[in-house]
Amino acid sequence: MNPILLEAVLVCYAFLLLLVEAFNSRMPRRYFGWAAVVGTTVVFFMTFFVDSSKMNPEAGYYGFYAADTLAILFKRFILLVSVCVLIMAIEFAPVLVRYLPVEKPDAGSGEMYSLVLFACAGMMWMASAQNFVMIFVSVELVTITFYVMVAMMRGNRASLEAGIKFLILGAIATSLNVYGIAWIFGTLGTTELPEIGAILQSIDSSLFPSLLFGFGLIFAGISFKVAAFPFQFWVPDVYQGAPTPVTAFLSVGSKASAFVVLMRVLESMLSNSELSSKILFMLSLVAGVTILMGNLSAIPQTNFKRLLAYSSIAHAGYLLMGAASIVSGNSGPAIAYYLMAYLISNMLAFGVLLVVGKSTGSDELVHFNGLGKKSPWLATALTLAVLSLAGLPFTVGFFGKFFIFSSALQAQQFILVGIGILGIGCGFYYYLKVIRAMFWLPASKEQSISSPIEISKPYAVMLILLSISLIIFGVYPEPIFNLIP
Amino acid sequence: MDIANFAEASATLGHYLIVSGLLFGIGLMAVLLRRNIIILFMGVEMMLNAANLSLVAFSRFHPVGGGPAVDSQVFLFFIITVAAAEVAIGLAIIVALYRAKQTMHVEDLDSLRF
């Protein structure tokens, strides 16, 4: 089966859902959500039947689309993320409807599912992009869809404010990206990544200033999506204001696909050692500052969603540490494994946050007090998620950090590893704050007499599956490691 | 750039790139310094069009085969399209914000504090 059919089927299905949703106003909207889940699962199973002769990067379609093993792996990753996000969106729909300023109830909430599918298709295209033009177009598809999703709760001022901040800063990052691609094209004459790698091997060093300028601008644009140092200011506000499923999607899916693009661009540059040493130096600086900034800013937070936002900046810092040590051969697999671990733990954390936020109406840490007594299963799930994010052994997050740190040591980035260890120490503090709130602090009066938190059955199944896989892959990381090329 | 032969100098690649860099800088200054959200958006559009200008300049001054390089011209179309889509969505969000908060100034967006 031709690999372009994957995204084509997904996009056509999303259009079908959109049209049916527009023409049919009587069906409850969550049926569209479940239809979207079914469609995404079908495409996930289709990825196992991709024609392996087309998986060669050289057989790419006019150099734009390459479905090699890394691309197929990330497509499956993004499809899994989308399934989780769709289930979360179905659970979150009542809150969403409350903030939509329309007269008919249930109107305006069905598009969220189609938008998630569009963003998923865009990220799948990002995973197999081999050309700067394709990277640009797919990144823009994802970003523009996210503008709509972040500002979806039109009656909620926080959501709109987050949307505007995301919009303006995202537009600046897009224009930086485009300007960088323009300079790279002007200097090298081509926008295809494999050709750029070939030309860079034997290039005159008098062209370095313009090349560094171009690559610097492109990294500035990418580091916006990745939440790296100079451009991470949008992350706390946007993550806090956006609807929780959208925040989960942003933090896992958008970051992962931006990292795939970063890895591909870095690979194309590696053929020239002078150029790459300068750029890797810059990357390691950015990684160190990002780790410090993310961890130190998360310490005084009192809002759990904002704390998770700052922690995702810190995780982006660890991933960049892996990217900066690309000279050691195994940093690619390390980053891929870390992203899998991040997927499981982050989705679980946001999953519990969604339910607690829905029942108490706010995401502050004080609302987690006494959760251990009220719903022990939820508290256990959140404990597991948070410990995995912190990197405790026997959770899947531990192995992620282990592989990244070992590849950084192999690339001799000792200062960076030191900063990373400092960051992990800070991380333990603010992650354990949540555990303390759940198990040690007593609940306030009105919370202890309110009813236990209700979760729908499929949602509970998703949370249980995520928790189990967190522990299983924490003691036995082989299955995931075998999937990575 | 030879100032002595001003009357006979033709526009080289450097001239176009400097103009495009200036446009980019002006757009960036507009985004950083202005209060009105719509002016910020105009600055962003200006930055995108500065990149367009440099792409066209590269296309003309680095000809491939018989004619100008076509890759960057195709990329240019995509940039224009994406800019239009971004503007459509951005203005929708700005309209929704105006209806909710009756303000057009960036400094009034302060409900998401540290």
Added chain:
Amino acid sequence: MGKWWGVMLEEYLPALVHVVVGIGFAVVALLTNFLLGRAGARSKAKDTPYECGMLPAIEEQPRFSVKFYLVAMLFILFDIEVVFMYPWAVVFREYLEREGVLIFWSMMGFIGILLVAFLYALRKGAMEWSR
């Protein structure tokens, strides 16, 4: 005048005259008004909006009709679609015998995507209240 940056300048003389006359007209009109007109004293009552001689009604925020924005946005998006169709129609003329089917159906696919968007906008009522 000769050559300047490689272009014969005499051809652009009408454009220069046009610009000078346009700007000059506006400047002369404003100057005449300033010099010859008698500027009266400005008072608070003179600055209120004119409402056929009645006292101005309660100060209200102007209600924003979203239909204007919707029409403009839909126009821009479909205009960009047409922008893509012009070069497509012109550039592929030589390749039409070999790959005619691919060329035609790829553009039809693009138009199909925008058709879905059009049907959605039609159904959600974006095209009403403005005619």
